[in-house]
Amino acid sequence: xxxxxxxxxxxxxxxxxxxxxxxxxxxxxxxxxxxxVVESLVHSRRYKEGEIVFEEGDPGSGMYVIRSGxxxxxxxxxxxxxSELAVLGPGDFFGETTLxxxxxxxxxxRVQENSELIGLFRADLLETVRKHPMxxxxxxxxxxxxVSERLQAAGQEIRRxxxxxxxxxxxx
Amino acid sequence: xxxxGQSNNFNRVQMxxxxxxxxxxxATGLAIFSSVSKMFVLIQEATAGLFLPLLLSLVxxxxxxxxxxxxxxxxxxxxxxIFIIYSLLAxxxxxxxxxxxxxxxxxxxxxxxxxxxxxxRLIELSKSVQGYLHEHLPFLDNYNLSARVRTMAELLxxxxxxxxxxxxxxxxxxxxxxxxxxxxxxxxGEQILRRCIALAPNRHFEMVxxxxxxIGRQTAHFIxxxxxxxxxxxxxxxxxxxxxxxxYTLLLGVFAGVTNLVPYIGPIIGMIPGLLIxxxxxxxxxxxxxxxxxxxxxxxxxxxxxxxxxxxxxRVSNLHPxxxxxxxxxxxxxxxxxxxxxxxxxxxxxxxxxxxxxxxRRTFTLPDVIEPDRPA
Numbered sequence: 001x002x003x004x005x006x007x008x009x010x011x012x013x014x015x016x017x018x019x020x021x022x023x024x025x026x027x028x029x030x031x032x033x034x035x036x037v038v039e040s041l042v043h044s045r046r047y048k049e050g051e052i053v054f055e056e057g058d059p060g061s062g063m064y065v066i067r068s069g070x071x072x073x074x075x076x077x078x079x080x081x082x083s084e085l086a087v088l089g090p091g092d093f094f095g096e097t098t099l100x101x102x103x104x105x106x107x108x109x110r111v112q113e114n115s116e117l118i119g120l121f122r123a124d125l126l127e128t129v130r131k132h133p134m135x136x137x138x139x140x141x142x143x144x145x146x147v148s149e150r151l152q153a154a155g156q157e158i159r160r161x162x163x164x165x166x167x168x169x170x171x172x
Numbered sequence: 173x174x175x176x177g178q179s180n181n182f183n184r185v186q187m188x189x190x191x192x193x194x195x196x197x198x199a200t201g202l203a204i205f206s207s208v209s210k211m212f213v214l215i216q217e218a219t220a221g222l223f224l225p226l227l228l229s230l231v232x233x234x235x236x237x238x239x240x241x242x243x244x245x246x247x248x249x250x251x252x253x254i255f256i257i258y259s260l261l262a263x264x265x266x267x268x269x270x271x272x273x274x275x276x277x278x279x280x281x282x283x284x285x286x287x288x289x290x291x292x293r294l295i296e297l298s299k300s301v302q303g304y305l306h307e308h309l310p311f312l313d314n315y316n317l318s319a320r321v322r323t324m325a326e327l328l329x330x331x332x333x334x335x336x337x338x339x340x341x342x343x344x345x346x347x348x349x350x351x352x353x354x355x356x357x358x359x360x361g362e363q364i365l366r367r368c369i370a371l372a373p374n375r376h377f378e379m380v381x382x383x384x385x386x387i388g389r390q391t392a393h394f395i396x397x398x399x400x401x402x403x404x405x406x407x408x409x410x411x412x413x414x415x416x417x418x419x420y421t422l423l424l425g426v427f428a429g430v431t432n433l434v435p436y437i438g439p440i441i442g443m444i445p446g447l448l449i450x451x452x453x454x455x456x457x458x459x460x461x462x463x464x465x466x467x468x469x470x471x472x473x474x475x476x477x478x479x480x481x482x483x484x485x486x487r488v489s490n491l492h493p494x495x496x497x498x499x500x501x502x503x504x505x506x507x508x509x510x511x512x513x514x515x516x517x518x519x520x521x522x523x524x525x526x527x528x529x530x531x532x533r534r535t536f537t538l539p540d541v542i543e544p545d546r547p548a
Contacts, residue, residue, distance in 0.1 A: 043366075043381070047374055054378065059532070061382045121378065123385035131241050 017044070017067075021118070023091060024065050026142040034135045041128060043119040053109040053117065060098030060105045062121030063143075066090050069115020075107050087112070099125065099143055223507075225346050227514065229353035233361060234395045240358060254358050258351065279420065286419075286449075291325035293452040298322075383532060390524045397484035398517055401476065402429045408475050409446075412466030416459045418450055428471065433513050435496055439476075443467040491520055 018035040021027045027038055044067070047053065053064065056075055070089045074082040085107055088094060094109060099122055111117075120139075128136040236257055243253040298321035365384065372380040406429020413421045424446045431442035443464075450463045491499070496516055503515025 043370065043377075045374055045377065051374060053374070059379065059382070061378055119378070121381055123382055127385070131244060133245075 017042075017118075020067055021065075024093060025146055026063075026065075026093065026096065026120075026139065029138045029142060030135065034132070034138065037128070037132050037135045038120075038139065041120065041124045043121070045117050045119055047111040047115050047117060049111060049113050051111045053111060054095070054105050055108045056105055058105045060095060060103055061123065062119055062125075063093055063096040063099050064109075065093040065118040065120070067116040067118050069117075070112045071109050071115065071117075072112050073107050073109050082108075096143055096146060098122070100140070221345065222349075224510065225349035225353055228346065229350050229357055231395055231399065232350065232354045233357040234392045235399060236354070236358060237361075237392070238396075250359055254355055258355070279423070283420070283423075287329050290445075290448055290452050291322075291329055294325055294448060295322045379532075383529060386528045386532065387525045390528060391521045394485065394520060394524060395517065398433060401480045401484050402432045404480060405429055405432045405471050405476050408471045409442075409466060412470055413446065413463060416450070416462055417454060418446070418459070418463060419453065420449065424449070428467070430513065432476070434500060434516055435491070436493055437496070437500060438513075439467075439472050491516065491523065495519065 018032075018039045021035055021038055021042070022030070027035065030038060042065075047069070053071065054060065066088055068090055070087060071094070072087050073085045073094060075085060077083055095105070097103065098105070099120065102122070125136060125139065128139070236254075240250065240253045240257060243256060244250055248256075295318055299318040302316070302318050365388070369377070369381050369384055406425045409428040410421050410425025413424055418424070427445060428439075428442040431438040434441075446463060446467060447460070450460045454460055496519075499515040499519040500512050503511035503513075503518075505511070507514070
């Protein structure tokens with residue numbers, strides 16, 4: 001085979017970072033060139049099995065997307081036991097609530113196997129607002145959409161729980 | 173006895189060994205020390221000429237970065253943006269130099285003639301001051317003020333006359349390195365910074381990333397503000413002086429602008445040559461008072477303190493006067509006049525970094541949301 005051809009096609013498009021980013025809901029609205037901007041924006045970090053990504057109470061400044069591997073989200077109880085909240089796999093993301101507003105992390109995250117996480121942080125996003133306002137607004141739209149979807153789901157859940165509580169109180 | 177002799181012998185061997193070991197240790201220590209200090213000397217020598225161009229190109233990067241960001245928004249490549257800016261700057265420089273070369277020659281020659289005149293006047297002044305002092309404070313009899321002023325003035329004049337052509341040569345090398353460094357800082361600065369941040373361990377990466385960007389933004393803002401402030405003060409002084417018959421208006425404006433980078437002391441030093449020239453050439457007339465007014469109430473109080481500083485410089489970077497003086501003295505010890513000028517901005521940048529770190533930690537410890545009373 002011609003080495004030139006093999007060189008050109010060596011990296012399949014599906015393996016590229018921008019291809020992966022396109023599959024993440026936050027970046028779903030971005031197109032080729034804009035994805036390249038995001039690609040230069042995010043930080044790719046490799047974690048070993050059992051490594052802590054962040055702890056509850058850490059200052060949070062951005063979100064992580066799991067490119068490969070998986071993480072476990074948990075909170076530490078007063079007696080030191082860890083109670084698991086969720087297990088996430090490739091394509092999932094977490095920490096998106098601290099992307100726009102500085103806040104403390106409300107849970108801890110530990111990597112379950114050797115993983116690659118893609119980090120997107122507030123400082124970079126602020127910089128992008130200045131340089132590529134179009135890209136920044138699309139990313140922010142994506143984040144807002146997801147946060148509001150979750151907020152609505154949480155609201156419904158609260159209503160459901162309230163109703164359940166009321167019926168439980170009435171029955172007693 | 174034999175026993176003790178043996179122990180004595182043993183002791184002697186031991187002593188010898190100890191002596192040898194100590195000698196070896198001292199020799200090794202000396203060797204390490206000398207090689208380390210030699211290394212430091214080598215590093216120092218190797219980087220000696222780099223300090224100034226690097227610093228200046230960092231400042232230039234801070235100044236040009238926002239402009240390039242604006243152009244880049246029009247979907248033009250970053251390198252192209254830098255080339256556009258560079259060509260514009262080159263045009264400006266060519267224009268300035270084509271104006272300056274004929275004028276500058278004349279100015280330089282007249283300055284060479286005038287400087288001794290000004291210093292002579294300064295010595296005369298100091299003599300009259302000394303006469304006054306002798307009259308009122310006779311115990312200062314053996315303090316020769318005018319001689320002291322004379323040696324200082326002569327040193328200064330010699331310095332200016334000899335060192336200016338010499339430093340012109342050094343400026344030549346800066347002219348070569350400055351655009352190069354600035355180009356790469358502008359083009360790849362962000363990538364370089366990202367690579368450096370990426371070295372941080374996973375656990376601290378987020379915090380390092382956040383702090384670096386915060387500190388970077390504040391420092392850039394501060395440096396930019398300082399330079400623009402100095403430029404405007406220089407322009408105001410130059411324009412104000414151009415209403416009078418004083419010569420070297422442009423030079424005096426530049427001097428006032430540069431010295432304005434040093435707080436408290438800078439402005440005072442900045443107005444001395446202007447006032448001296450005015451006193452010698454124009455006498456103590458209304459023009460002298462106008463020049464004094466331009467220097468102090470107009471340029472310093474109104475323009476700088478009431479308009480520029482509140483707009484351009486955040487209060488965060490305010491330094492205590494004591495710290496300013498210490499910084500200037502230390503900067504002067506290290507890098508001479510240049511060190512005096514850059515010491516205060518450098519210390520301010522360090523202060524900004526410390527305050528940002530402190531602020532960062534405080535922001536995140538205020539809201540007490542981590543420990544709500546969770547049912548155990």
